[in-house]
Amino acid sequence: MDRQLGRILISREEIAARVAELGEAIGRDYAGRAPLLVGVLKGAVVFTADLLRAIPLPAAMDFMAVSSYGSGTRSSGVVRLTADLSLSIEGRDVIIVEDVIDSGRTISYLRRNLATRHPKSLALCVLLDKVSRREVDVDVDYVGFVIPDDFVVGYGLDYDGWHRNLADLAVLEAVARR
Numbered sequence: 476m477d478r479q480l481g482r483i484l485i486s487r488e489e490i491a492a493r494v495a496e497l498g499e500a501i502g503r504d505y506a507g508r509a510p511l512l513v514g515v516l517k518g519a520v521v522f523t524a525d526l527l528r529a530i531p532l533p534a535a536m537d538f539m540a541v542s543s544y545g546s547g548t549r550s551s552g553v554v555r556l557t558a559d560l561s562l563s564i565e566g567r568d569v570i571i572v573e574d575v576i577d578s579g580r581t582i583s584y585l586r587r588n589l590a591t592r593h594p595k596s597l598a599l600c601v602l603l604d605k606v607s608r609r610e611v612d613v614d615v616d617y618v619g620f621v622i623p624d625d626f627v628v629g630y631g632l633d634y635d636g637w638h639r640n641l642a643d644l645a646v647l648e649a650v651a652r653r
């Protein structure tokens with residue numbers, strides 16, 4: 476099977492409006508504090524950058540990277556830290572920023588990992604939640620959109636490294652080879 480770009484699932488305008496709402500909500504909830512956004516490479520880079528600018532508070536940003544082993548477009552559940560934060564999060568109000576939650580295994584691992592570093596608080600903000608795919612219970616504090624189990628690319632999300640630069644979120648469709 477090859478894959479080709481299909482319909483737009485969420486337009487750039489819808490994304491921008493929702494990111495603005497999430498930033499305002501975080502601004503209200505963290506009033507008087509200075510949250511640290513921890514973006515998860517690579518998919519969450521675009522969302523993290525936009526969310527940071529939508530938060531009307533002093534806010535900081537750092538990144539970490541994880542990889543999950545396994546088959547192609549599905550994550551396997553075995554998660555490994557491949558790049559760590561550059562800052563200490565001890566005593567900080569940390570918000571993990573993810574592009575998508577599927578099985579929940581990546582974020583479950585990250586929450587456990589970051590909790591051991593004694594942040595003052597630890598929350599999770601995810602742009603896309605594939606609730607129907609969940610295998611591990613995850614508490615999500617801020618959700619952009621609940622989406623069906625489509626293969627989605629754009630706005631940071633990739634297929635084999637490509638399509639991250641699309642401004643909209645589009646469905647990648649399987650097409651039969653001729």
Ligand code: PRP
Binds near residue numbers: 574575
């Ligand atoms: C995606 C996404 C999450 C994870 C979610 O990352 O960014 O980290 O999969 O899946 P899960 O809930 O089943 O664990 P991906 O492996 O595609 O890497 P990338 O962000 O570098 O594109």
